[in-house]
Amino acid sequence: MSRVHSKEEYPYVTVKLNVNGKDYEASVRPYERLIDVLRYKLGLTSVKEGCGRGECGACVVIMDGKLVPSCLVLAVRANNKRIITLEGLAPEGKIHAIQKAFLDTLSVQCGFCFPGVILAVKWLLDKNPNPSDEEIKEILGGHLCRCGSYLRFIKAVKLAVKYLQEGKVYFDIKELRSVSSAR
Amino acid sequence: MKDIRFDVFVPSSLDDALQFMAKEGAEALPMAGGTDLIVLIRNGIVKPKKVLDLWPLREELAFIKREDGWIRIGALTTIEEISNSFLVKDPRYAGFLDMCKQFATPYLRTIATVGGNIGAAHPLSDVTILLLTLDCEVKLMSVNGERWVKLEGLFLDKRKLAKDPSELITEVRFREIPQNASTAFLKFDRRWGHAMGYIVVAACAQLEGDIVEEVRIAFDSMGRPFPERAKKTEEFLKGKRLSGDIIRDACSKVLPKEMKRISDYRASAEYRLDLSKVLLKRALLKIKSRVGGG
Numbered sequence: 001m002s003r004v005h006s007k008e009e010y011p012y013v014t015v016k017l018n019v020n021g022k023d024y025e026a027s028v029r030p031y032e033r034l035i036d037v038l039r040y041k042l043g044l045t046s047v048k049e050g051c052g053r054g055e056c057g058a059c060v061v062i063m064d065g066k067l068v069p070s071c072l073v074l075a076v077r078a079n080n081k082r083i084i085t086l087e088g089l090a091p092e093g094k095i096h097a098i099q100k101a102f103l104d105t106l107s108v109q110c111g112f113c114f115p116g117v118i119l120a121v122k123w124l125l126d127k128n129p130n131p132s133d134e135e136i137k138e139i140l141g142g143h144l145c146r147c148g149s150y151l152r153f154i155k156a157v158k159l160a161v162k163y164l165q166e167g168k169v170y171f172d173i174k175e176l177r178s179v180s181s182a183r
Numbered sequence: 184m185k186d187i188r189f190d191v192f193v194p195s196s197l198d199d200a201l202q203f204m205a206k207e208g209a210e211a212l213p214m215a216g217g218t219d220l221i222v223l224i225r226n227g228i229v230k231p232k233k234v235l236d237l238w239p240l241r242e243e244l245a246f247i248k249r250e251d252g253w254i255r256i257g258a259l260t261t262i263e264e265i266s267n268s269f270l271v272k273d274p275r276y277a278g279f280l281d282m283c284k285q286f287a288t289p290y291l292r293t294i295a296t297v298g299g300n301i302g303a304a305h306p307l308s309d310v311t312i313l314l315l316t317l318d319c320e321v322k323l324m325s326v327n328g329e330r331w332v333k334l335e336g337l338f339l340d341k342r343k344l345a346k347d348p349s350e351l352i353t354e355v356r357f358r359e360i361p362q363n364a365s366t367a368f369l370k371f372d373r374r375w376g377h378a379m380g381y382i383v384v385a386a387c388a389q390l391e392g393d394i395v396e397e398v399r400i401a402f403d404s405m406g407r408p409f410p411e412r413a414k415k416t417e418e419f420l421k422g423k424r425l426s427g428d429i430i431r432d433a434c435s436k437v438l439p440k441e442m443k444r445i446s447d448y449r450a451s452a453e454y455r456l457d458l459s460k461v462l463l464k465r466a467l468l469k470i471k472s473r474v475g476g477g
């Protein structure tokens with residue numbers, strides 16, 4: 001990203017946004033995007049820039065309840081909005097049932113696509129707690145996974161549905177460690 | 184190096200936005216969802232110095248209404264909003280459900296708008312292609328007032344509209360179609376959700392029994408680089424029985440006479456024409472079964 005610019009032409013503007021429940025103020029250039037703020041200014045590195053043009057789904061976040069590509073939303077448009085990134089899915093020290101299900105099904109390989117995929121699934125399950133295979137495919141169709149975990153994603157979503165139906169929303173990270181070392 | 188910088192103007196009202204467009208003229212471009220515009224700017228294809236953010240106008244310009252025999256859709260209505268509206272539940276407008284399901288990906292449908300789809304003036308503009316079959320009208324507003332124009336005739340070339348740069352698209356409308364009419368939309372794509380379609384067709388037909396009373400057909404392109412109607416094929420079908428033979432003649436004999444396809448790295452003209460014939464056939468059969476309650 002270019003940081004060379006004439007100050008007079010494109011002055012900074014202040015954007016107030018609530019990210020994962022915390023209020024922030026960020027100074028942005030008018031042409032900067034939401035991903036520029038989240039990833040580069042606030043350091044929320046779960047927000048990945050894959051294609052930068054709406055094609056891969058790696059950058060999606062939930063803004064005011066809608067799944068949006070942060071590479072195609074201007075930062076100024078996020079003013080006074082509530083944003084959820086992967087970091088905000090579970091309290092400190094815990095992970096969300098969807099994350100747990102993806103780990104359990106060994107769906108994550110390199111993990112680059114993972115934050116976008118998890119948020120898309122979260123968005124889907126909030127609206128539709130028990131989706132069909134077709135509905136899962138539709139929501140994830142826009143998320144490219146270069147490691148090709150697609151079929152496992154479907155299994156993972158079903159497992160997440162099961163966890164949530166059993167009332168297991170969060171899992172302790174410490175317990176995860178003990179599980180993996182026991183393997 | 185590409186200069187992708189621009190200033191953004193956030194309007195306080197529609198009037199404020201119109202005044203800005205009147206003042207800035209060719210220097211500025213309006214941005215709705217930005218799913219087309221941001222990509223073009225970042226690729227250096229368009230270089231506006233200023234961008235007018237239309238999103239704050241959504242309160243006024245995002246709606247889907249049924250009123251006095253018209254369906255009215257605000258320019259800032261998103262594809263997702265269409266897919267949650269009464270429109271997709273009405274069998275007459277099943278074409279909208281077809282269209283929404285195949286439009287880009289769920290995360291683009293939350294921001295891509297109807298007005299932006301028209302403003303993009305691109306052949307592969309799904310909403311536009313469907314609206315052409317509904318004989319849609321577009322409301323253009325500027326500081327000098329408003330006017331309604333036919334969607335058909337609004338395109339001059341790829342990314343070129345027959346309107347003043349200071350005019351904003353604020354709404355589209357079409358007359359409700361009768362109970363014995365329906366719509367269909369088909370897109371051929373190598374995969375759902377990524378590439379835009381190779382071929383897109385939409386059709387709207389009114390059937391009295393098996394007889395075609397009224398029909399409108401639109402493709403992503405008939406030869407020029409924007410969506411257009413297949414008028415000769417429509418004329419041929421009108422008044423005829425929608426039988427297998429007639430559909431075959433319309434697709435294989437009449438359509439190729441009025442359609443010119445291009446060859447490029449994505450597909451050959453021959454392949455595109457073949458696909459167009461097949462998709463039109465499927466669209467007509469789909470409408471037939473939809474009107475028949477199938």
Ligand SMILES: Cc1cc2nc3c(=O)[nH]c(=O)nc-3n(C[C@H](O)[C@H](O)[C@H](O)COP(=O)(O)OP(=O)(O)OC[C@H]3O[C@@H](n4cnc5c(N)ncnc54)[C@H](O)[C@@H]3O)c2cc1C
Nearest residue numbers: 054215216217218219220287296298299300302308309352
């Ligand atoms: C990955 C990807 C996949 C896509 N898939 C599809 C697809 O399947 N089908 C499809 O049809 N399109 C697709 N598109 C293209 C694009 O998303 C659509 O054309 C969309 O409807 C554009 O709407 P927008 O609100 O984002 O427009 P914007 O990008 O905001 O604007 C597009 C153009 O219209 C002008 N404009 C916008 N609103 C107005 C207005 N109210 N008045 C006057 N001018 C205006 C802008 O100045 C700009 O020139 C895709 C794009 C991407 C990046």
Ligand code: FES
Nearest residue numbers: 050051052057071
């Ligand atoms: S980086 Fe935004 S969709 Fe690929």
Ligand code: FES
Nearest residue numbers: 110111145146147
């Ligand atoms: S796990 Fe590597 S891109 Fe999906």
